[in-house]
Structure formats: structure tokens, C-alpha cells
Amino acid sequence: MKLNSQHAWLGAAALALCIGATAARADDDCDGGGALRLVNGKIHTMDKHDSIVSTVLVRNGRFAEVGKAGEGDDDCTRTINLRGRTVVPGIIDSHNHIILLGLRPGRDTRLENANSIAEALATLAARAKETQPGEWLTSVGGFSRNQFFAAPQPVRFPTLKELSSAVGEHPVFIMEGFSGPGAVNQKAKDFLVAHGVPVGTTPGQDEGYVDGGAFGVATPCTTALFLLRQMQTRDSMLQGLTDAMRYAAGIGVTTHLDQGGFPFSVPVVGDPSDGAADFDRYRAHDSVRALYHEGKLTNRIWINFLHVEQDVNTPELRARLLNSWDDFGNNMLRVLGIGEFTASAFLAPGTPAWMNGTRLVAQAQWRNENHSLNFPVFALPGLPLDWKVIIDGWQVVNDELVAEGNPDGIKKLRWVLAHVPVITPDYLQKLKNLGGGVNVLGGWRWLTGTATQNGPPFRDILASGIPVGMSSDGMQISTMSPWINLYYVVTGKNARGELINGGQTLGRNDAMRLYTANNGWFLQAEDKLGTIEEGKLADLVVVSADYFDQRAVPDERIKDLRSVLTVVNGKVVYDDLDGRSKDYWKAGMP
Numbered sequence: 279m280k281l282n283s284q285h286a287w288l289g290a291a292a293l294a295l296c297i298g299a300t301a302a303r304a305d306d307d308c309d310g311g312g313a314l315r316l317v318n319g320k321i322h323t324m325d326k327h328d329s330i331v332s333t334v335l336v337r338n339g340r341f342a343e344v345g346k347a348g349e350g351d352d353d354c355t356r357t358i359n360l361r362g363r364t365v366v367p368g369i370i371d372s373h374n375h376i377i378l379l380g381l382r383p384g385r386d387t388r389l390e391n392a393n394s395i396a397e398a399l400a401t402l403a404a405r406a407k408e409t410q411p412g413e414w415l416t417s418v419g420g421f422s423r424n425q426f427f428a429a430p431q432p433v434r435f436p437t438l439k440e441l442s443s444a445v446g447e448h449p450v451f452i453m454e455g456f457s458g459p460g461a462v463n464q465k466a467k468d469f470l471v472a473h474g475v476p477v478g479t480t481p482g483q484d485e486g487y488v489d490g491g492a493f494g495v496a497t498p499c500t501t502a503l504f505l506l507r508q509m510q511t512r513d514s515m516l517q518g519l520t521d522a523m524r525y526a527a528g529i530g531v532t533t534h535l536d537q538g539g540f541p542f543s544v545p546v547v548g549d550p551s552d553g554a555a556d557f558d559r560y561r562a563h564d565s566v567r568a569l570y571h572e573g574k575l576t577n578r579i580w581i582n583f584l585h586v587e588q589d590v591n592t593p594e595l596r597a598r599l600l601n602s603w604d605d606f607g608n609n610m611l612r613v614l615g616i617g618e619f620t621a622s623a624f625l626a627p628g629t630p631a632w633m634n635g636t637r638l639v640a641q642a643q644w645r646n647e648n649h650s651l652n653f654p655v656f657a658l659p660g661l662p663l664d665w666k667v668i669i670d671g672w673q674v675v676n677d678e679l680v681a682e683g684n685p686d687g688i689k690k691l692r693w694v695l696a697h698v699p700v701i702t703p704d705y706l707q708k709l710k711n712l713g714g715g716v717n718v719l720g721g722w723r724w725l726t727g728t729a730t731q732n733g734p735p736f737r738d739i740l741a742s743g744i745p746v747g748m749s750s751d752g753m754q755i756s757t758m759s760p761w762i763n764l765y766y767v768v769t770g771k772n773a774r775g776e777l778i779n780g781g782q783t784l785g786r787n788d789a790m791r792l793y794t795a796n797n798g799w800f801l802q803a804e805d806k807l808g809t810i811e812e813g814k815l816a817d818l819v820v821v822s823a824d825y826f827d828q829r830a831v832p833d834e835r836i837k838d839l840r841s842v843l844t845v846v847n848g849k850v851v852y853d854d855l856d857g858r859s860k861d862y863w864k865a866g867m868p
């Protein structure tokens with residue numbers, strides 16, 4: 279530590295404090311507000327030159343020094359020796375559903391890291407130890423039976439007997455995707471059957487099997503979800519979001535751009551047809567606002583507002599744009615824009631309501647994001663594919679704006695097409711010319727992709743020069759873990775171990791760049807987030823092993839990485855450097 283004039287002054291102050299008192303230690307004076315220095319790391323800054331440094335200093339929530347030894351330290355600086363560990367910038371998940379995850383009823387348990395039935399059971403058993411006896415353990419969305427069995431073995435859920443013996447004290451309910459199917463243990467079965475929900479009645483399935491069905495239709499699984507939602511309280515919802523952020527920090531996600539949920543069928547109370555992706559749109563953000571005001575957000579949660587409405591005049595979206603502000607909030611909780619639907623009647627782009635809504639967003643000059651799944655409009659075979667309809671529609675709206683006297687049209691608004699399993703070079707160029715970007719994912723294809731349901735074409739998209747970022751689209755149809763998403767980008771393999779996206783894979787550094795430096799653009803925050811550079815907001819992740827080293831972490835192990843230390847806004851929000859934390863998700867990792 280270097281002695282400088284500030285230091286000498288602090289020394290004198292400390293001496294003065296000591297006179298006539300019991301020994302006053304520097305950290306008491308610092309009150310936790312001191313700087314943080316990391317030393318002896320392999321710190322991948324992801325700056326333009328891919329610089330790797332060994333030390334950083336974090337002060338007042340920002341990177342004060344990157345790669346300089348000791349200049350800015352003082353008595354209040356806490357030093358952590360990383361002993362050669364690898365560090366990356368805080369991971370930005372630029373399209374996910376953390377708010378929906380926080381609203382899950384029961385104590386949600388992420389199963390995405392479990393690679394076998396045994397690991398799934400171990401994960402649930404570990405979660406049971408973190409919760410009060412009798413509390414519901416749930417896992418709603420974000421996993422698939424495909425994870426548990428390599429091809430060509432048949433897949434299945436854990437049986438009722440397996441779930442009951444792994445977790446006896448709690449009712450357990452797990453379900454896939456938006457609306458099932460799922461599985462329960464005996465305690466949960468007793469409850470559901472008593473409430474009229476059929477369990478174990480499907481021919482050829484286990485006695486704990488709970489049937490699912492099409493999106494938007496009441497199924498035994500969504501009925502179970504409806505019953506569990508009746509038991510939620512304000513406190514349980516605060517707990518749910520706190521749990522979701524704890525998990526995110528534990529796997530290294532520091533920033534979420536939340537993309538909302540579908541409105542409940544019956545506003546406020548919902549009904550049994552509502553699935554995992556539905557919420558009460560009037561109250562869905564209460565928990566995040568409450569935790570924000572209490573200073574208890576441990577992740578950055580930035581918000582898009584999802585609008586689905588059938589009325590061609592899009593009154594809800596109109597009210598939003600007239601009566602609220604984009605870019606409002608601070609660096610922890612901020613409104614960003616509209617998405618991932620823009621007044622899409624029946625979820626379809628290209629309808630009159632969608633066109634009017636899109637026009638309103640353009641006129642208001644807000645950010646806009648739409649998802650594309652390479653589905654034909656209305657999911658009707660023969661109708662044009664969603665990504666073409668969206669980009670063509672955006673072009674029309676842009677040209678109208680230009681004709682009305684706004685020469686920039688939508689070109690400075692950074693409109694984003696998300697997921698993009700399929701797109702052609704001409705449409706990439708068209709979107710690029712509109713100032714847009716493409717936000718790709720991996721976890722969805724990893725969970726349920728096949729040789730014909732594959733993509734995104736990562737290499738083609740990167741080669742086009744359009745802004746491209748990475749996200750998970752967790753946590754209904756996809757996983758949240760960035761390491762699972764990166765595994766898919768790097769290997770092109772799905773959860774069954776089948777190569778489905780060969781020819782479009784990326785190297786590890788390029789893949790990581792999509793999740794960090796590139797994602798700054800997608801948050802309109804490339805000057806603040808995404809890299810470890812002086813002056814930027816201090817978010818970083820110490821990784822459990824060296825992601826960049828193929829010998830230390832063979833391809834198959836990428837998906838099992840996690841964080842051992844996560845810093846958000848200069849504060850340590852997750853610390854497992856000593857490896858002793860008992861966090862449940864570690865049970866699903868080797």
C-alpha cells in the first residue's frame with residue numbers, strides 16, 4: 279500500500295479517534311462503504327482489445343482502476359486475492375423473464391443444472407433444506423425431461439416414489455414450459471386430488487404425472503398453478519423475487535432486461551387457463567419496486583412492458599406511451615421500452631392492432647422489441663414467417679415517419695428482434711439499415727431443439743455486422759444459466775447430446791462477448807455496462823473455473839460453470855469463494 283497525503287490524513291484521523299477510546303479499527307470507520315480491490319486474477323475486461331488484467335479497484339460502485347496496482351487504495355479498501363481465478367464482466371441477460379420467475383408460487387427450485395434424474399432429486403432435496411417444513415417446493419418452467427437422458431434413451435420425469443423419497447416433508451410440484459406436463463410427490467398429489475385436479479390418470483404414465491396441454495388452455499398443470507397462486511402473499515412474492523435474484527447472482531447474471539408476461543385471463547385474479555408466463559399486469563411489478571425502495575435489489579432489473587391487446591386502437595399501449603416515461607429510473611431499476619410484444623392481437627405481428635401499436639411506439643420514439651420464433655403468423659401454415667412480417671412492418675412505419683418529416687424514422691431507437699432461430703442475410707441487412715439489432719438465445723434450443731428446430735445462425739448474424747447480443751429468454755421455455763446458453767453457442771449440442779447447430783457455432787471469446795460487451799448496446803448503456811473499464815459500473819463475476827481454457831473446462835463442462843463471487847454496483851452480492859455455500863443448485867453440478 280502506498281503512503282500518500284490522503285493516507286497520512288486518514289492515519290492522523292484514525293489516531294485522533296483512538297485517543298481515549300478502545301481501539302477504533304479502520305473497517306468500523308469504513309462502515310462497509312470502502313473500496314474493493316481484486317488481485318491475482320485473470321480478469322477478462324472484454325474491452326475492444328480483449329485486455330486481460332490481474333487487478334481492479336472498485337470504488338463508489340464503479341471501476342476506479344483497471345490493471346493498476348495499488349494507486350487508489352486506502353485504509354478502507356478490502357482486498358480479495360483471487361489466486362488466479364478467471365473474472366468476466368457481470369453477465370447481462372438482455373431478454374428474460376425474471377419478474378415472472380419471482381412470481382412463481384411455492385419455493386421455486388431451478389432444475390436447469392440437473393443432468394440426470396439423480397441430480398434433479400439431489401437439487402430438490404438440497405432446496406428442501408433451505409426452506410421451512412411444509413412449504414411447497416415448485417419448479418415451474420425452465421427445464422425439460424430432455425436434460426435427464428442422453429439420446430436415444432426415452433425421457434421421463436422423476437416418479438412419484440422418487441420425488442417422495444427425495445423430499446418427504448414438502449409437497450413437490452414440477453412442470454415444464456408454459457402449461458406442463460409435470461410431476462408431483464405424494465404430498466402434492468394428495469392436495470391436488472382433494473381439489474379435483476387429476477393426477478396419475480394418463481395411460482402409460484407414472485402415478486405422479488400431471489397432464490399439460492396447449493398454451494392458453496386450462497390443463498391439470500395450469501389448474502395446479504392456479505391453486506398454488508391462491509396461497510401467495512405479498513411476503514411470499516418478495517421472497518420469490520429475492521430467491522430469483524440470489525440464483526441469478528449465483529450463476530453470474532447481474533443485469534436482466536425483463537420482457538414482461540402475458541396478462542391474466544381474468545385481470546388481477548387469473549383463472550385456471552393461465553400458465554407460467556401469465557401475470558397480473560397491474561401488480562406484477564410490486565415486488566421489484568418494493569425491493570428497490572428498500573435497497574434490496576441485488577441484480578439490475580430493467581423493464582420492458584409487454585402489450586397484448588385485441589382492440590385495434592390499442593388503448594392500453596396508447597395510455598402507457600402517453601402517461602409514462604421511457605428511460606426512467608436509475609441503474610438498478612429502469613424502464614427501457616416496449617416488448618417483447620407490441621399490441622399483438624393473438625400474439626401475431628402484422629395485424630392492424632400490431633401495426634397501430636408499432637406506429638405509436640415509433641411516434642413516441644421509444645425502444646421496441648419483438649420476439650421471433652420462425653412461426654408463420656397466427657401459427658397458420660402458409661402464412662408469412664414472423665421475422666419477415668416484423669421487419670417489413672418496421673420498414674413501413676419508418677418510411678411513414680420519414681414522410682411525415684422525421685428524417686431519422688426509427689433508426690436511432692435501436693429496435694430489437696429477439697430469439698431469431700432463422701433469418702436470411704437480406705432481412706438482416708434490412709434490419710441493420712433500420713438501426714436495429716438482433717438478440718439471440720441458446721437455452722431454448724438446448725432444452726428442446728432438434729436437427730430441424732435449430733438455429734440461431736450465430737455465425738451468419740455475426741458476419742452481417744448488425745448489433746448482436748445474447749440472452750436466455752428464461753425462465754419458461756428456456757434456462758437462465760448463461761453457461762448453458764454459452765454451451766449451446768459453443769458446441770451446437772442440445773440437452774440430449776445431439777449436435778443440432780453445427781456450422782453455426784462460435785468460439786468461447788466471441789460467445790462471451792455477446793453476453794457482456796455487446797449487450798451494452800441492447801440496454802442503451804454501452805457507456806456504463808458490459809465491460810470492465812475505468813468509469814463503468816462495477817459489475818463482475820468470478821467464475822468457478824477458467825471458461826476460456828479448453829483444458830481446464832472441456833466443452834461438455836461449460837454448462838456446469840457458475841459464479842463463486844458476484845459484484846453488482848460495486849457490492850459483493852454473492853460470495854462462495856471458500857466453496858462452502860450450500861446453495862441448492864450446486865447439487866446439480868459436478
Ligand SMILES: [Zn+2]
Nearest residue numbers: 537618649751
Ligand atoms: Zn421472452
